[in-house]
Amino acid sequence: MWSGKKGSGKGKGSKGKTPAWASDGWASSWSAYNEPWNANRESPQESYAWGSWGSDGKGGKDDGKGKTKEYVPRLEGRYALAKAVLRPYADEHGKAVYASTSVKDLFGKDSMRQVLDSRNCELVRRPSVGLSTISGSARALSNCLDTYLEEGEGTPSAVLGRFAEFFQTAEAKAFIAACEVLVKERTSETSKAKLEDALQTWCMFYRTHKAVISKMLPEVLAFVSTVYLGGIQMLEAVTMCNALSNWAHKIPTTTSNAATLGSWQSSPKDLGLMKKFLMESLRQRHEDSAGWHRKGLQGGDSDDEEEAWGVKMSKRPAPSSSESSNSSEKARKKAKKEAKKHAKKERKTAEREKKEPEREGATGAELGREDASAVEEEK
Incomplete structure (x- = not known):
């Protein structure tokens, strides 16, 4: 799918119709957007967000193809799926991710099997690293959900419940109505008076409810950010573990x-x-x-490691080139x-x-x- 052709990858799930989030889109003067690998992106911004211009974060072709490498460099964070798919703000349909139709279709089995490759997923790019990072995110998600099941004033479920109730108040509903006006101000004939009223309501809502919003949102975001990241990472794992041919043929070959x-x-x-x-x-x-x-004459990961043979770390000799063989x-x-x-x-x-x-x-x-x-x- 990165090549702009149907079924361009190898393995199970690589063939079939173009997923729901992909479309021919609108024309652009951006030269990179007009390249074949970006043929199915909706816009230049979406092309960049999905990591189409990077393999190791520096541009180039898919790591899974071409000459055998000595090693594969790390995946830059901005190209990881969890970041690449996330929009900087909701679109006109209220979607927080890049999806031309249903968000469920975007995260569906067929779409994920085409999307994931060595340019956006460490489990494909460097499996040993992916196993570790995905396991860490899954553990964090589990711990987060444990707190959701707890009962009490400061638990995620209680905070989310209060935040939902807050948006049912008359002032919050007036605020949402003002947001509707501000969202559509470029595409509709909105009178100056109506626009001024909406702007006044919008500003005063944030000023009047500063304490409530400032207190609750950090707690809400602490919960939902972990759920989002853990969910994306586990989705990567369940996709690859059930499309083994797809996974195996996308992994870059090294010496x-x-x-x-x-x-x-x-x-x-x-x-x-x-x-x-x-x-x-x-x-x-x-x-x-x-x-x-060993090259750094360190016996472990700890910064508080004891002196080796009575020699402090700062006074130990630098390793020679002959010592680099291991x-x-x-x-x-x-x-x-x-x-x-x-x-x-x-x-x-x-x-x-x-x-x-x-x-x-x-x-x-x-x-x-x-x-x-x-x-x-x-x-």
Whole structure:
């Protein structure tokens, strides 16, 4: 879908009609908006918000395609789905997210399977990181919902209830009527007197109810922001975990994951291969982190770590270039070597299969010579 074509991705859920939030939209003079990957965005602003111009936050093509990388850089926060889909203000239909029709359609199964890729989701971009971040958001959501079920004056359910009741008052309803006038002032013939009344009501509402709004809104936002973020992150996870082929083929190939990822991609519905790939990703991340601490002569993550061999951190010698070699680098080199070997084997297999039609008309002696040659190559 990022290419502007239906079913452009691989795997389950990648084909089918264009999701509800996508439309041909209106023409724009923005050159980037007119590019193929933005063909289904509603506007230049929506194109940018959905992260169409970034793979690693610096622009470029999808990380899941092209040359094998040494590593994949982190996903910049502004391109993450939870931020990219959120509008800076509600549209004329009252929607807080970029959706041309139903918000439910936007977050529906088919739409999410097309939307998620390595440019907006860490679970696809760097699975080991995505597992950690999504788990943290899910834990925060669970804790947040636990407080909602509690009873008491300061609980989220009580605060939300009071805020809802507040909007049922006569003053609040007059305020909403004033908002209607201000929303439509550019598209309707609103008299100057009516506009002045609406502006007066709007300003006085915020001044008169300053204490109530200032006290309740932080509590409301503390709750709903966690629900929103946790909900988006869990939606990413449930989408990928139930579209394994889609997930496997969107993950960027690196020198360290080429072997296990290639194995999983060959049979994406095999849960054992998926688990093997994810376990290797977690192991690699752990080794990378441990290697980073060793290079800095740090034994752990704590800032209060005790002195090592009686030498304070500030007085410890900087690591030399010879000390930079660690198990993580060795594992990466080994994986790179295996990836090259695997690619060479695949090329030979492809060449052999290509020659099969030619061999059908060959004599027995010729076939014997070719088979002997193939055996020598494998040795």
